[in-house]
Amino acid sequence: MGILPSLLGQGAEDLKKWDRPVPRYTSYPTAPQFIALGEEVARERLQAFDATERPLSLYVHIPFCKTMCLFCGCSVVLNRRPERQASYVEALLREIEGTAKCFSKKREVSQLHLGGGTPTSLTEEELARLMETLHRCFSFSEKAEISIEIDPRTVLADKGKKLETLRQLGFNRVSFGVQDLDPRVQEAVKRRQSAEMTFQTYAKAKELGFVGINIDLIYGLPLQTPASFRETAKALMELKPDRIAFFSYAKIPWIKEHQKAIREEDLPSTEEKFQIYVEAREIFLEAGYTAIGMDHFARKEDELTLAYQEGRLTRNFQGYSVQKADDMLGIGITSIGYLSGAYLQNVKTLEEYHERIEKGMLPIFRGCVLSEEDHRRRWVIQELMCRFRIDKEAFEKTFGLSFDLHFAKEKTLLDPLLAEEDCGEVRATPLGRLFIRLLAACFDQYLASGTYSRAV
Numbered sequence: 001m002g003i004l005p006s007l008l009g010q011g012a013e014d015l016k017k018w019d020r021p022v023p024r025y026t027s028y029p030t031a032p033q034f035i036a037l038g039e040e041v042a043r044e045r046l047q048a049f050d051a052t053e054r055p056l057s058l059y060v061h062i063p064f065c066k067t068m069c070l071f072c073g074c075s076v077v078l079n080r081r082p083e084r085q086a087s088y089v090e091a092l093l094r095e096i097e098g099t100a101k102c103f104s105k106k107r108e109v110s111q112l113h114l115g116g117g118t119p120t121s122l123t124e125e126e127l128a129r130l131m132e133t134l135h136r137c138f139s140f141s142e143k144a145e146i147s148i149e150i151d152p153r154t155v156l157a158d159k160g161k162k163l164e165t166l167r168q169l170g171f172n173r174v175s176f177g178v179q180d181l182d183p184r185v186q187e188a189v190k191r192r193q194s195a196e197m198t199f200q201t202y203a204k205a206k207e208l209g210f211v212g213i214n215i216d217l218i219y220g221l222p223l224q225t226p227a228s229f230r231e232t233a234k235a236l237m238e239l240k241p242d243r244i245a246f247f248s249y250a251k252i253p254w255i256k257e258h259q260k261a262i263r264e265e266d267l268p269s270t271e272e273k274f275q276i277y278v279e280a281r282e283i284f285l286e287a288g289y290t291a292i293g294m295d296h297f298a299r300k301e302d303e304l305t306l307a308y309q310e311g312r313l314t315r316n317f318q319g320y321s322v323q324k325a326d327d328m329l330g331i332g333i334t335s336i337g338y339l340s341g342a343y344l345q346n347v348k349t350l351e352e353y354h355e356r357i358e359k360g361m362l363p364i365f366r367g368c369v370l371s372e373e374d375h376r377r378r379w380v381i382q383e384l385m386c387r388f389r390i391d392k393e394a395f396e397k398t399f400g401l402s403f404d405l406h407f408a409k410e411k412t413l414l415d416p417l418l419a420e421e422d423c424g425e426v427r428a429t430p431l432g433r434l435f436i437r438l439l440a441a442c443f444d445q446y447l448a449s450g451t452y453s454r455a456v
């Protein structure tokens with residue numbers, strides 16, 4: 001068990017107790033609480049937002065991938081047909097124009113993220129048309145974060161030309177999947193991406209002036225061992241990416257059938273999986289990275305680290321950010337937005353999406369209008385996810401309620417190994433920081449009613 005006993009105190013028993021299914025809290029209430037919503041509710045929310053002066057964050061979902069990585073839990077459409085993609089882009093443009101028409105003026109955008117799937121599966125012309133439409137319909141603030149998820153396997157064949165185009169189109173941040181550098185692991189998940197490809201993509205993105213470059217890694221993949229992943233982590237420390245997202249493999253085969261193709265006996269045990277995480281985390285911290293929030297690390301000089309240290313970090317579906325834009329518009333299939341106190345999610349299939357867009361409808365089909373209590377708990381969970389602590393006085397100031405009285409029952413649920421209380425705050429212990437979603441779960445009123453991936 002390596003360094004586990006010193007970290008865990010009582011050891012493997014606690015780990016078993018903590019390795020239970022809990023949400024990742026990219027939203028609160030979480031998706032299982034979403035209910036069917038008619039278009040009129042969505043239009044009401046757009047109008048309520050229209051009455052404010054707040055900036056917007058935009059998320060555009062591009063679901064297409066040419067091959068399926070066996071671990072993938074994202075919303076993906078396997079596709080090799082260019083015309084299918086082209087008609088999706090047409091529909092996206094119509095959704096953007098239709099939504100923007102619901103506002104009485106061009107709204108300010110402080111953050112745009114193209115996520116997937118693989119947004120770089122779009123052609124340069126398609127990307128240019130998308131950006132032209134977004135700029136025509138919205139007003140981007142000067143310091144807007146404009147980011148895109150790229151797949152290294154799609155941006156090197158043209159010697160980086162697509163990356164150059166992205167930069168010219170105004171993108172200033174990129175993020176890409178690496179997962180693991182070990183060819184055996186890559187083979188087991190059917191994602192072949194040489195270390196050279198990863199290093200070249202990073203170098204090209206740096207050369208072009210992208211900032212806050214992020215790489216995604218996953219622990220808990222088949223054939224991974226603590227020793228094998230130490231090699232990956234050390235090799236990546238030569239690269240020194242600006243940011244690292246280090247995700248726990250979310251195993252949800254009841255939703256993602258293709259995950260069943262991963263052989264059960266190839267997966268690391270819970271103890272091994274946790275050890276992989278802890279050891280790699282130490283390598284990142286020793287190399288000077290800061291653990292800024294759940295799963296995320298950033299270099300000392302990165303703006304996310306500064307924001308974390310100054311308590312300004314925010315988090316939404318797109319990850320951590322320094323931009324304060326609570327309101328978010330989701331565009332494209334499956335995307336989730338948050339507008340004036342309500343989550344709104346778009347339909348999940350291409351067929352439904354095209355049908356609604358052709359009828360001139362908003363493609364929103366479900367969501368959740370937050371109650372006052374939801375807002376309080378959302379605030380608390382956000383504090384834990386972005387600051388690893390809850391400032392009780394700030395809660396009282398924001399909601400006019402005593403934190404101790406209001407959450408008396410929830411406080412009894414906090415495991416003393418994971419959370420401590422003093423000086424007016426509830427704080428994650430060093431160990432609790434590794435299990436922050438378990439602490440968040442203590443404040444989740446609906447926990448019993450969802451099925452989630454496990455905490456380790």
Ligand SMILES: C[S@@+](CC[C@H](N)C(=O)[O-])C[C@H]1O[C@@H](n2cnc3c(N)ncnc32)[C@H](O)[C@@H]1O
Nearest residue numbers: 071072073116117149151177216247248249250
């Ligand atoms: C949309 S992909 C990133 C862009 C591009 N498609 C790629 O793979 O390079 C988002 C990231 O989610 C993470 N991810 C996907 N499925 C996951 C799962 N089941 N558990 C944990 N992380 C997962 C991966 O790290 C992946 O890089």
Ligand code: SF4
Nearest residue numbers: 065068069072074117
């Ligand atoms: S990890 Fe990325 S490339 Fe692989 S299937 Fe998922 S979205 Fe597509």
